[in-house]
Amino acid sequence: MQKLEAFIGRIVDSVGVGLAVLLVLMVLNVSYDVMMRYIFQASSVGMQEMEWHLFSLIILFGTGVALRHEGHVRVDFIYDRMSPKKKAVINIGGTVFMLLPLALLIFFGSFEYVNDAWVTNEISEDPGGLPYRWIIKSMIPLSMAFLILSAVGYILKNIMLYREAK
Secondary structure (H helix, E strand, C coil): CHHHHHHHHHHHHHHHHHHHHHHHHHHHHHHHHHHHHHCCCCCCHHHHHHHHHHHHHHHHHHHHHHHHCCCCCCCHHHHCCCCHHHHHHHHHHHHHHHHHHHHHHHHHHCHHHHHHHHHCCCCCCCCCCCCCHHHHHCHHHHHHHHHHHHHHHHHHHHHHHHHHCC
């Protein structure tokens, strides 16, 4: 169980490094776009769309990374006063009964949405916008699969914490 959790953790951390690179690229993209718009009075729809594409990737895949590193939202002033064993039970229960059902719902519910974009070869509606809109839309089920993988690692980690707690 420990080896599986460590393996999942390495995958999640690797994606986190990739997201850090995407964040730098997004900052450079936004900086370029702002400079072009306000200094040179020129703007690119494609560059603006790339901003939200990169932002989408960071948010969608960042949820799994945040889960691994306990960066998700919870009521800390209550949670912090609990024993490690109770914290592990809450983490396992919340993941199994709240996170996983929602992630599975989005995962399976997004297939038709992505398929429609792929079948129609959806592109940007704006002139000069990016083609292949189905690529960014396909990140929805992919990111939910990643979140589910991260959740499995989180559950395993908390099972081990539960067993070690007194």
